[in-house]
Amino acid sequence: MSQPASRRGFDFFSAGELPAPALPVDEVAGIVREQWGLEVGLEPLGSQQDQNFLARAPGGGTPIGVVKITNPAFTADELDAQDHAASRIADAAPHLRIATTSLADDGTPRSVVADTSEGPLAIRLLEHLPGGTLNGPAYLSPAVVARMGGIAAHASLALAGFEHVGLDRVLQWDPRHADRVVDLLANVHPDPAKRAQVTDAASRAWAEVRAVAADLPVQAVHLDLTDDNVVCTTERGIRLPDGMIDFGDVTRSWAVAELAITISSVLHHAGAEPVSVLPAVRAFHALRPLSSAEVRALWPLVVLRGAVLVVSGEQQVQIDGGANAYAAEGVEREWRIFEQAVSVPSSVMTHVIADALDIGLDAGGRAAPAKPAPPGGRVAPAKPAPPGGRVAPAKPARIETDPAVDLDRAIRLDVSITSDDVDAGAWLDPELEDRLALAALDAGAPLAWLERATPRLTRSRTLAPESSATVPLGIDVWFAAATRVSTTRGDAHLVVEAADGMTILDGTVPARTRARIRLEASDAPPHVPHLVRPEYAVGWLAVTEDPAAAIGLHDEGLDAALRADSTTGDDAAALIARRDRSFADVQEHYYDTPPRIERGWREHLVGTDGRVHLDMVNNVTPLGHGHPGLAAAVAKQLRTLNTNSRFNYGAVVEFSERLAALAPDPLDTVFLVNSGSEATDLALRVAMAATGRRDVVSVLEAYHGWTYASDAVSTSTADNPNALASRPDWVHPVDAPNPFRGRHRGTDAVRYGPEAAARIRELAASARPPAAFIAETFYGNAGGIPLPDGYLAEVYGAVREAGGLAIADEVQAGYGRLGDWFWGFEQQGVVPDVIAVAKAAGNGYPLGAVITTREIAARYRTQGYFFSSTGGSPASSVAGLTVLDAFRDEGLQRNAADTGAYLKSRLEALAERHPLIGAVHGLGLYLGVEFVRDRATLEPATEETAAICDRLLELGVIMQPTGDHQNVLKVKPPLVVARESADFFVAMLDRVLAEGW
Structure with missing residues (x-):
């Protein structure tokens, strides 16, 4: 230049x-x-x-x-x-x-x-x-x-x-x-x-x-x-x-x-x-x-x-x-x-960063506390400081209370996520903490208190795009009598506040009234909050001290437990590391860095830090999480008897009767098993025994289970990349009847049924007549897609013509999820020969069933006898009965229809504004949102779908992809999901699609 x-x-x-x-x-x-x-x-x-x-x-x-x-x-x-x-x-x-x-x-x-x-x-x-x-x-x-x-x-x-x-x-x-x-x-x-x-x-x-x-x-x-x-x-x-x-x-x-x-x-x-x-x-x-x-x-x-x-x-x-x-x-x-x-104050963020990097701070900074403790615990004590660092003020604080207060009889309250006191949604009651405290005082305690650092579920909120402030920086105390609180020594600053956050200037706490007590370090930032969000708790705790220790409320046993908590590393990331060491890694988990979930309530899941997520994917629990009636019924049964179904007790008979009564004639006989995989496996074995054949016709892109027979008929490459190459020779897949992205689309989808029927007739003509045709009655694994009208009638007719049986896999679609129909096959206007059902039947308790006719069931004798140790046990039978009671009494199927229709309409409106949405599939609360990069070519937006699910998790929504291309949101929430929750899900999905992922 x-x-x-x-x-x-x-x-x-x-x-x-x-x-x-x-x-x-x-x-x-x-x-x-x-x-x-x-x-x-x-x-x-x-x-x-x-x-x-x-x-x-x-x-x-x-x-x-x-x-x-x-x-x-x-x-x-x-x-x-x-x-x-x-x-x-x-x-x-x-x-x-x-x-x-x-x-x-x-x-x-x-x-x-x-x-x-x-x-x-x-x-x-x-x-x-x-x-x-x-x-x-x-x-x-x-x-x-x-x-x-x-x-x-x-x-x-x-x-x-x-x-x-x-x-x-x-x-x-x-x-x-x-x-x-x-x-x-x-x-x-x-x-x-x-x-x-x-x-x-x-x-x-x-x-x-x-x-x-x-x-x-x-x-x-x-x-x-x-x-x-x-x-x-x-x-x-x-x-x-x-x-x-x-x-x-x-x-x-x-x-x-x-x-x-x-x-x-x-x-x-x-x-x-x-x-x-x-x-x-x-x-x-x-x-x-x-x-x-x-x-x-x-x-x-x-x-x-x-x-x-x-x-x-x-x-x-x-x-x-x-x-x-x-x-x-x-x-x-x-x-x-x-x-x-x-x-966020710089000093707080400095400790957050130091903790994230596991770095101690030099002179002038405090050593950062460890990560949050496991459920029921608190954010663990601080790490030892390096030379030049310090853990506590030079002069340890001492808080004096009325000598008449007998600290040995103080009651420590627990509103953490593992506490029994927050069961059945009690944590959503804003008065719960006060009620527990006053009950303790009424029972004779001189004071009741909530400890510092333990995340409080009572401060969590549902349907929130960010975490709630759940971690206390001080303690909450209720005294039976008016009590003055003051410091006698130490560098930390004592703060005594009323429940509304106003400072109690003379430190005198009125009787039976909540007081919030904090010890703020001399170099703490101004305006220290009493409760902070868990992401920042480690930083805020580093600039405050524990008033309970200064008062003398902590005993050696509690301190030892806390020290043990801090060394077990039971936070979410450490727990995954432990899981990887002992749990076969083929048993995958949701998300690369999943939160640690230890509580659920209705359609909500709660992490150990108190973060509440909306569960929009969990079709295992139609009654929702933490259902008190189910918990009480199973607990009572476990206290009295739990054995196997060879014994004579009432629950297995009553459950079998009620389940059979829900099936159409002539299906009247029930086998009880532990899971959906076992149910489909048994259904196939029943068909083979009843027909004396071994060939089975299944549908491509379907998943039926993990047992030998159920896996053999599963063709989903999302669940098994080698599914098509590894099918045994007795399995004969037909085209997936997908009217959106299959070989026949739109009105041409009517061709799937005749083509599948023709394939069955070809097998029969080649001396390999099938024992059964098995299919989901609603195309769930591909994202909740209805089968083409008349599809099952056509195919069921062909398999029966060939002397085989029609097996309806109702593991996902059954039990009212479609809203207007209890069974998925009802939507097709057909009756199968065998029904396989699970998931919803036990609301997460291991329970599955095969329902068929007395004649077909009797032919299983040619294979010997059938027995399942826990299938039909007293506890699982009681669980099944309680689920049926809840469906009857709580209007779950009606909610699936009403809320499902509302949710689908809102998702369809979303599709009008976001071209990434190629289609919204499904009925009731069995929906799928399919993402495509191009609506003409239908190129699957696989990576985008995974990223969208990750972003939804940050915003408080549990969602996962499904389908062979993993480009469909699996929208199958508990059937108790409220309209407000549906609105929140749509709002968060809209936000992600607008802001990016």
Whole structure:
């Protein structure tokens, strides 16, 4: 370049205003043509202080590169440093795509200082990296956020040791100058309240950084690896960052600033909050470990970054007079980054980050408490602090109460998720805690109390897109008599509040009234809440102490139990690790990082941290979770008798009678087993015994179970990728009667029945007449798709004509799930010869059944006798009876019809606005939402479906994919699901489809 070198580069504090270049498009196109012989069309790209264009081949063709017109304030040395930094990262991380300056045919960089209408300007043609960036407000998944952290780490590693004269510059984006930038620019902010918020937060954050600044390594940094500057490759519908662009801010700064700037850019995206950045922090640390000092500086740097963005954005808008659309549009985005950065105190986030990385904090910080304890426990005690650290204040706190209070007779209340007191939905009663406390006082206790750190289910809320504040930072106490509470020593600050949060100034707690007591560390942030969300609990607990210990309420036994809890590692991730060591891994679990679920109620599932999820997939429990009638009936039976069905007792007879009565004539005889797999297996064996044959006709893309016979007729490649190749020769599959994506679609679906019947006749003609035809009566495994009208009548007729039996697999569709019909085959207007049923029959208790005629059942004698140890046991029979009672008394089938129709209509309305939804299948509460990338080709959106399910989990909905392509949402909730829950599910799905996954 012709511009002379400078020994010192740009200095923001002496440069004054920096209006971005604003050359006309035609002029830029002319320069490109003149300098490099390229004919291009130019599309403006956003930039804060430069001017950028996407250059395409004429007529809107293939992108050729990015024309970057650098602000004239920057020197040739600085641009050279940027080019070298890009090349250095490209060499060190060849798996990443790096936007370097493109080369002409002769190998020279396309870089020039051109005379323009605005004077000499440095213009470069940078390599174009296809795939786009993460620009915009769309949701970023944990996988994407982790990739961003990994890219930042690779840049940091590659630039360590890089020296260049062009790094000698003072940028407003360098956090080493953040205090000065905010002081200089704050006055440009038009809102006095926001201005004060920014300056106050920046002042606090700067003090926190300054305390560790001497221990922060300094090196060359990219300094702008934000969502705007990482590029992505899209594979099968999922975008993942794999490259970087825009080296305009390359300079020398604190190494940890690379990560701070990256994670700051996450905070404005849909659904993002401070803990959303942890995947990036972990990924960065895994490649380029953070020191304790860097951990302490990280979140204050995020706050400073947010503050600088806010004031700089306002300044740039004013400088450009509104002409810079990129800067103008960024004002709201930058304020959201700042708002999220300050939404949690830096000291709390520092402990959250330290815990996530398992790093102790140096002097000036406390060692972070361990992760939440197992169910019924509390967030475990703090880890031992490293040298220079501390666990508790120098002077342990001591809280004095009235000497007349006999602490040995105090009653510790339990409203954790494992407590009996929260059964049967009692946790939803806002008065439960007070009722339990007053009952304890009435029984003679001098005080009742709720401990610190144990998540309280009573504070959980259903149908919420984020977790509730369930973890207490102090204790709640009810005294039998008015009692004064005060501290006698210690550095911690005692807070005594009434139930409404108002401070009790003299510390006197009225009799039989709740008081909230906290011990806040001397360096705790202001406004410590009494209850916090579990994601942040480890950080908040680190800046508070346990009042129960200070009062003397904890005994040695409880403390020992808590210490044991902290060493067993029974949080969700550790439990999965234990499961993997002892449980055959072929027994898969939902989600890659599943929550730990230990309680359910109706259509809700509750994690150990108190997070409540809406269960929209669990067709095993039509009565819902935690049904008190079922629990009481089975418990009573287990207390009296539970044996096998060879003994003579009433429950098995009554259940068999009632189940047979629900089947149409002539089906009147029942076999009882333990599961759906056993039911279908037995149904097949009954057919083989009754006919003396072994060949069976089944349907493609179907799943019937895991036993030998039920697996043999299962053809779902989602459940077994080798299903089609591994079928035994006695199984003869026919086409899946799928009118949406099968061989015959729409009105042509009527051809499936005659074709299947023809196949059965072919087998009979070839001396292999089938013993049975087996199929789900509603095409469930493919996503709740009704069979074509007349399909079963056609096929049942053919198999019977050949002397075989018709087996109806009702394991999923049966028991009222379709709403208007108790059995799925009723929707087809047919009666099978054999019914296999399970799942709903026991509401999760192991129970299945085969229902057939007395004559067919009797022929099983040719195979010997049948016996199932727990099939038809007293307990399972009582469970089955209780389920039937609930169907009769609680209107479950009617709710399946009404709520199911309502839910389907709402999902269909959603499909009108979101093209990813190819179809909404099903009836009643047996629905499927099928995702496709193209409604014409029906290309399955498999990866998108998995990602949507993961995002729904974050928003409080349990959902899983189904079908051979795993592109259908399996919408099969408990039949008690309320309309409000249906609305919540649709709202969250709508949000995911709008915001991204």
